[in-house]
Amino acid sequence: MSNLLDNVFGLSSQALDVWQRRSExxxxxxxxxxxxxxxxxxxxxxxxxxxASGEASPSLALSTPTPGQLTTTSESADALKxxxxxxxxxxxxxxxxxxxxxxxxxxxxxxxASLSFINSTIQQLRxxxxxxxxx
Amino acid sequence: MSLMKIxxxxxxxxxxxxxxxxxxxxxxxxxDSVSSSPNTAYKAKELMFAPVLQQQGGVAAGDASANVGVRxxxxxxxxxxxxxxxxxxxxxxxxxxxxxxxxxxxxDELVNMISASRSYQNNVEVMNTTKQLMIKTINLGS
Numbered sequence: 271m272s273n274l275l276d277n278v279f280g281l282s283s284q285a286l287d288v289w290q291r292r293s294e295x296x297x298x299x300x301x302x303x304x305x306x307x308x309x310x311x312x313x314x315x316x317x318x319x320x321x322a323s324g325e326a327s328p329s330l331a332l333s334t335p336t337p338g339q340l341t342t343t344s345e346s347a348d349a350l351k352x353x354x355x356x357x358x359x360x361x362x363x364x365x366x367x368x369x370x371x372x373x374x375x376x377x378x379x380x381x382x383a384s385l386s387f388i389n390s391t392i393q394q395l396r397x398x399x400x401x402x403x404x405x
Numbered sequence: 406m407s408l409m410k411i412x413x414x415x416x417x418x419x420x421x422x423x424x425x426x427x428x429x430x431x432x433x434x435x436x437d438s439v440s441s442s443p444n445t446a447y448k449a450k451e452l453m454f455a456p457v458l459q460q461q462g463g464v465a466a467g468d469a470s471a472n473v474g475v476r477x478x479x480x481x482x483x484x485x486x487x488x489x490x491x492x493x494x495x496x497x498x499x500x501x502x503x504x505x506x507x508x509x510x511x512x513d514e515l516v517n518m519i520s521a522s523r524s525y526q527n528n529v530e531v532m533n534t535t536k537q538l539m540i541k542t543i544n545l546g547s
């Protein structure tokens with residue numbers, strides 16, 4: 271594939287991946303809404319997308335010449351974060367069904383937005399290929 | 406396609422919640438059962454849920470896997486005392502004329518039922534939304 275098409279969708283396709291992953295995590299939270307001791311989790315979108323797009327976060331990272339040396343960014347951006355419960359329950363479950371529902375809804379709207387960005391890019395490309403004629 | 410995994414997760418949630426509804430149904434159906442001894446009297450059953458990691462190639466302990474379904478870990482019986490009634494005419498009555506009812510608390514069961522059906526609906530909504538978005542993804546660029 272040409273260089274043009276490699277980058278044609280930009281960050282949208284990576285964002286789509288991250289939204290998808292986040293929707294998985296929230297679906298797990300909703301499925302476990304009644305499981306004792308289950309801790310609700312979420313994806314740190316900014317961090318994961320930065321990692322996916324290859325943007326290093328701080329420019330002055332600690333150099334690690336020896337293998338096994340601890341790095342300043344020992345925590346992987348992929349790691350899921352635990353949600354801080356607004357109303358802790360007695361069984362140790364931290365899922366707030368309403369909060370998860372709204373998070374899922376907004377997540378899916380964002381997914382749809384990324385999808386329509388990709389869609390319009392495809393339509394633009396098609397227009398360019400056909401020269402504005404009949405598709 | 407990782408959206409597919411949401412169906413597994415939400416599906417496990419739905420099956421767990423429908424099991425819970427089933428338990429409520431049996432408890433309510435047996436609310437008026439009588440027995441001839443306290444040991445054999447019907448005890449209200451409760452389900453225990455536990456998270457289950459859905460990962461290809463086995464489950465890794467302490468793994469930050471994104472996908473966590475739910476499964477039924479076991480059934481417990483309510484420890485509430487059973488009620489005894491004096492009914493000498495009942496064929497199930499013991500030597501001193503007592504029958505022993507169940508320890509089902511209908512209010513608890515109804516609350517449980519509402520909670521289970523709400524959780525079930527949540528999972529259905531998750532599935533519906535995911536399905537619509539999958540169709541949109543498949544039709545991308547058309």
